[in-house]
Amino acid sequence: MPVKTYIEAVREGLRDEMARDPSVVVLGEDIGVQGGVFRATDGLLAAFGEERVIDTPLAESAIVGVAIGMGLNDLRPVAEIQFADFIHSALDQLMSEAAKMRYRSNGGWHCPLVVRVPYGAGVHGGLYHSQSVEALLCHTPGLKVVAPATPYDAKGLLVAAIRDDDPVVFLEHKKAYRLARGEVPEGEYTVPIGSAVVRRQGRHLTVISYGLMLHYVLEAAERLGREGVEAEVVDLRTLAPLDEATVLASVRKTGKALIVHEDNLTLGLGAEVAARIAQMGFEDLDAPVTRMAAPDVPAMPYAPPMEEFCLPDAARIEAAMRQLAAY
Amino acid sequence: MQLKEDLSKTDMVHLYRQMHLVRVFEEKCAEAYMLGKIRGFLHLYIGEEAIAVGVAAALQPQDYVVTHYRDHGHALARGLDPRRVMAELYGRATGLSHGKGGSMHLFDVNKNFMGGYAIVGGQLPIATGLALASQYLDEKRVVVAFFGDGALNEGEFHEAMNLASLWKLPVLFFLENNLYGMGTHIDRTYAGGRDVYKAGDHYRVPARHIDGMDVLAVRQATREALERIRHWEGPFLLEALTYRFRGHSMADPVEYRDKTEEARWHARDPIPTFRKYLTETAHISEEQLEQVDVEVEQEVEEAARFADESPEPGPSALWEDISAT
Numbered sequence: 001m002p003v004k005t006y007i008e009a010v011r012e013g014l015r016d017e018m019a020r021d022p023s024v025v026v027l028g029e030d031i032g033v034q035g036g037v038f039r040a041t042d043g044l045l046a047a048f049g050e051e052r053v054i055d056t057p058l059a060e061s062a063i064v065g066v067a068i069g070m071g072l073n074d075l076r077p078v079a080e081i082q083f084a085d086f087i088h089s090a091l092d093q094l095m096s097e098a099a100k101m102r103y104r105s106n107g108g109w110h111c112p113l114v115v116r117v118p119y120g121a122g123v124h125g126g127l128y129h130s131q132s133v134e135a136l137l138c139h140t141p142g143l144k145v146v147a148p149a150t151p152y153d154a155k156g157l158l159v160a161a162i163r164d165d166d167p168v169v170f171l172e173h174k175k176a177y178r179l180a181r182g183e184v185p186e187g188e189y190t191v192p193i194g195s196a197v198v199r200r201q202g203r204h205l206t207v208i209s210y211g212l213m214l215h216y217v218l219e220a221a222e223r224l225g226r227e228g229v230e231a232e233v234v235d236l237r238t239l240a241p242l243d244e245a246t247v248l249a250s251v252r253k254t255g256k257a258l259i260v261h262e263d264n265l266t267l268g269l270g271a272e273v274a275a276r277i278a279q280m281g282f283e284d285l286d287a288p289v290t291r292m293a294a295p296d297v298p299a300m301p302y303a304p305p306m307e308e309f310c311l312p313d314a315a316r317i318e319a320a321m322r323q324l325a326a327y
Numbered sequence: 328m329q330l331k332e333d334l335s336k337t338d339m340v341h342l343y344r345q346m347h348l349v350r351v352f353e354e355k356c357a358e359a360y361m362l363g364k365i366r367g368f369l370h371l372y373i374g375e376e377a378i379a380v381g382v383a384a385a386l387q388p389q390d391y392v393v394t395h396y397r398d399h400g401h402a403l404a405r406g407l408d409p410r411r412v413m414a415e416l417y418g419r420a421t422g423l424s425h426g427k428g429g430s431m432h433l434f435d436v437n438k439n440f441m442g443g444y445a446i447v448g449g450q451l452p453i454a455t456g457l458a459l460a461s462q463y464l465d466e467k468r469v470v471v472a473f474f475g476d477g478a479l480n481e482g483e484f485h486e487a488m489n490l491a492s493l494w495k496l497p498v499l500f501f502l503e504n505n506l507y508g509m510g511t512h513i514d515r516t517y518a519g520g521r522d523v524y525k526a527g528d529h530y531r532v533p534a535r536h537i538d539g540m541d542v543l544a545v546r547q548a549t550r551e552a553l554e555r556i557r558h559w560e561g562p563f564l565l566e567a568l569t570y571r572f573r574g575h576s577m578a579d580p581v582e583y584r585d586k587t588e589e590a591r592w593h594a595r596d597p598i599p600t601f602r603k604y605l606t607e608t609a610h611i612s613e614e615q616l617e618q619v620d621v622e623v624e625q626e627v628e629e630a631a632r633f634a635d636e637s638p639e640p641g642p643s644a645l646w647e648d649i650s651a652t
Contacts, residue, residue, distance in 0.1 A: 025463065051463060057493070062452040062486035069456020069470075072441060073391075075463065077456075089482075096446050097453060106424045107648035108436035142649060165651035 001183040006176045009151035009184045010040050010116075013158035014078065016188055018048050021076065024162060027054035028063060028080030028116075037082055038118055038177055064090040064115060068098050068167075071113040076162055084119035084171070085128040091136065098167040099142030113167040114158075120212055121262060121294075121311055122175040126302035132263035132294075137169050138240040138272070144193055145240040147171040149214040151182040153237055156191030164193060171239075173212040180215065196243035198250060202230035204325045205256035205287075208247055208273055210236040213260050213312060220318035229325045239269055247273060248281045255286035258324050262311050265293040287327035292320050334543075339609055342384060342542050344619050346376040346598050349400045351627045352409055356399070356416060356430075359631065360577050365416045369430050372400035374572035377597035378503055379404040381545025382471060385553055389466070391439045393454040394473040396431035397571075398443030401473060407435045409626060410633040419637035425647075426640045439468075448474065448481030451500070455487045458496035458562075469556050471499045471549075477508030479517055479526060488562070492530040495561035499552050500532070502566040503539065509575045510583045524566035532564045539567030540597045543604075572596075 004012070018024045026041060032055040035042030045053040056063050060081055067077040081087045087094075094115065101111040121130035137145045144166060148154040154172065161168040173180075199214065200221050209217045214235050221231040232250050236243065251257050257277050259270035270291040277289050294300070294310045301307055334342075353373050359365045372379065379400035386392070386405075394401045402412055407423065415422030416430050423435055431445040441457065444450035454472035461468040478484050479502070491498045504523055506513050519526060527534035533555070537548045545567060552563040570592035574581040581589075605611040 057486075057489060059486040059490070061483050062455065062490055065449070065452020065483065065487070066456035066459055066490060069453040069458070070460040070463075071456075072453070073457045073460030073464070075460045092446055092449060093452065097444070097449055102648050102650065104424055104428050104432050105434045105436065105442070105648075106427065108434060109441070110651060144650070 001185055003181055004151050004184040005178050006151045006154050006172070006180040007038060007040055007178060009155040010158060010172060011042060012184065013155040014041065014044060015047065017159055017162045018044065018052060020188070023074060024076045024078060025052045025054065025070065026078045026080065027056050027067065029056055029058055029082045031055060031080050036080065038174060040116070040172070041080070060086050060090040061093055064093040065097070067113050067115070068093060068101070068111055071111040072101070072109050076112050078114040078116060078162060080116045082118070083129050084117045084133045085131045087117060087133055094137070094143065094167070094169070095140045099140050102166065103142060110165050111167050112165045114161045114170055115167070116170045116172060118172050118174040120173040120175055121300045121307060122212065124302060124304055124307060125300070127299040130300035132261070134171060134239050135263055135268050138269060142167070143240060144168040144238070145171065146193055146238045147173070147211045148237055149173070149176065149180065149211055149235055151180055151184045153191050155184055156189050157193065157237065159188060160190040160193050163190070168193065171211065176212045176215070191237070194238050194241050194243060196234055196236045196238070196246040198232060198246065199235045200231065200233040202232035203254055204230050205258060205321060206232045206234060206250040206254045207258045207260060207321060208234045208236060209260040210239065211262070213262055216312065216314040216317055217260050219314040220321055223314070223318055224321055224325070229322065231321055242272065242276070244276055244280070247277065251277055251281045252284045255284055256324050256327065257285070257289045258292065258320060259289070260292045260312055260317055262294050264296050265291060266296050268293050287324055290320065290324055292317060336609060336611055339605060340611060340615065340619060342380055342546070343601055343605060343616065344623060345380040345383070345404050346542060346601065347620060347623045348409070348626065349376045349379065349403050350598055351623050352403060352413070352630065353399055355627050355631055357577065359417070364635070365430070366418065367429060369577045370397040370575065371573045372397050372571070374592070374596070375503060375505060375539065375569045376400055377542035377601070378539050378545050378567050378569060381542045382501060382549045384546045385549035386471065389439065389468045391441050391454070391457050391468060391470040393441045393450045393457065393470060394443050395447070395450060395475055395478070396443055396445040397475070398431065398433050402433045402435070402440060402443070405438050405440050407433065407438055407440060409630040413630040413634040414637045417634040417637070418639065419634055420640040420644065421633070421637040425644055427644070448478040448483035450474065451478070451483050451487035454498055455491050455496060458491065458498045459494065462496055467557060469497045469499060469553055471501055473501045473503060475508065476502065476504045476506065476513050476517065476523065479523065488527070488530040488532055488564070491562040492532045495559060497556045497559070498562040499549070499556060500562060500564045502564065503569055504566055505569045505571045507571070507575070507584070510579065512583070524564055527564040532562050534564035534566065536566040536568065539569030540595045540600065542597060542601050
């Protein structure tokens with residue numbers, strides 16, 4: 001099976017779906033002639049023409065709003081918001097309109113829409129090129145939110161998202177774009193939305209993560225494994241709806257849970273996962289549910305050491321795991 | 328008003344009927360609101376009926392209508408069932424959205440009525456996207472996007488106008504300028520002056536302003552605009568000057584408007600004005616119009632009865648229509 005980068009997997013998923021289904025149309029800033037600021041849409045304009053690969057003005061609210069309208073009228077739009085940090089002016093369209101469309105119309109309309117969103121820190125982007133926005137989106141019923149960590153999942157989940165009849169926000173970690181490599185089958189396959197996966201079996205503690213952090217968690221788990229501490233690692237993959245069953249089954253086995261994400265701590269995804277474990281897995285627990293996340297500072301600082309202070313890394317994750325395992 | 332040759336007497340009586348239906352329906356809404364049968368926020372369209380009815384008369388069934396929160400008039404003019412509209416306002420299970428939407432968010436996919444939107448300006452990018460898909464699918468549909476003068480100052484108005492013009496999309500941007508964005512006069516909110524339709528110039532969107540109290544003028548201008556749009560000449564902006572006779576919502580005592588200004592507009596009430604035209608210029612008998620009045624009143628009473636007797640939604644409805652799977 002060919003080994004590809006995350007960004008190649010995204011591009012392949014887009015290209016395959018566009019080739020398969022003429023109702024798939026992509027739009028966004030610099031995605032056509034330029035091929036996307038991260039090159040995710042490179043080559044699509046040449047392959048499918050400007051009717052299907054639409055360069056838009058810098059107008060995020062209109063990009064998402066127009067995509068909603070396209071979806072209502074039987075297309076399958078894939079909109080790109082160039083950086084997650086720019087999505088806020090489009091949140092009204094996503095949260096007030098897209099998320100409510102099926103519900104308010106009593107099932108009369110639906111909105112098959114994918115918004116691809118490069119997100120996350122670790123590239124020294126500073127305040128407005130580093131944000132994690134998943135908590136806001138997961139707090140909005142009516143939106144599905146996926147955050148693949150591997151190239152295999154990036155392609156399979158993207159294809160599933162495009163075929164889904166409801167709005168899906170597709171979070172692509174921009175540091176993972178070229179860092180994450182893995183086997184990606186040629187041809188079509190899907191990874192179901194709403195299903196987590198156990199990436200590593202273990203019996204001493206469960207670590208739950210997603211996106212770029214998953215790779216750091218796996219690295220930490222390998223190191224700790226050499227000391228005889230076996231961590232089970234759950235990759236959420238879909239953040240909304242949450243695959244509660246996979247999380248609870250793992251905690252039942254290990255009795256301990258650590259959630260790791262790079263979004264800031266307060267009311268982050270870890271809070272929700274921790275609450276569900278506390279409520280539904282209380283009797284399985286041998287230790288307090290713990291979280292590791294970015295601190296609650298207003299922005300991701302630019303200076304590389306300060307960015308490192310903010311982001312969990314493999315060494316700190318390993319320390320937190322060791323501490324929890326010893327509890 | 329000049330006699331319109333392309334309209335039969337039947338067509339003209341229908342225009343009158345529709346305006347009267349919107350008026351009587353909304354008077355019934357106000358009454359039901361005072362009785363506590365309609366709750367929450369209720370925004371009446373009374374005074375502006377000539378616009379919804381004039382535009383609806385110029386549309387084809389395949390065209391899309393997207394509108395704002397003051398949407399009862401557009402819904403009824405488009406032919407949505409008054410019984411199901413009233414039931415929605417009453418929050419009943421038989422309402423168009425089974426009671427989930429209420430007054431500001433009417434929809435009916437069977438009538439290509441793609442919704443009232445209560446985030447000011449939020450409907451404009453969506454209308455633009457419907458038009459983009461229509462162009463892509465070569466459907467020859469036009470999207471009519473109603474908005475008020477308050478939306479002029481929202482960024483989404485400018486984003487949508489720019490895109491629709493840039494991509495030559497079949498959108499009729501229809502500005503209902505009633506001079507007040509909620510309780511604040513347009514002179515205090517919009518720097519572009521009173522020739523608001525010139526907002527199109529910057530985006531090279533052709534535009535006209537018309538009398539929004541004259542149903543025939545609205546219909547005619549809409550027909551001409553749609554004709555241009557259907558020949559793929561891109562979007563068009565129509566500004567109709569109008570006036571809402573009631574407050575912004577039922578809770579608004581309208582203390583910010585001058586009484587002589589109100590009286591001047593009331594004298595131009597589109598319904599009696601058109602009725603006078605029908606009897607005096609088009610030679611339609613008083614008796615015929617009185618018959619229409621009676622039928623409309625019966626229809627509205629029936630709508631209210633239907634809403635009143637309909638069941639409220641049960642708890643299971645809460646979890647319906649969230650996602651496909």
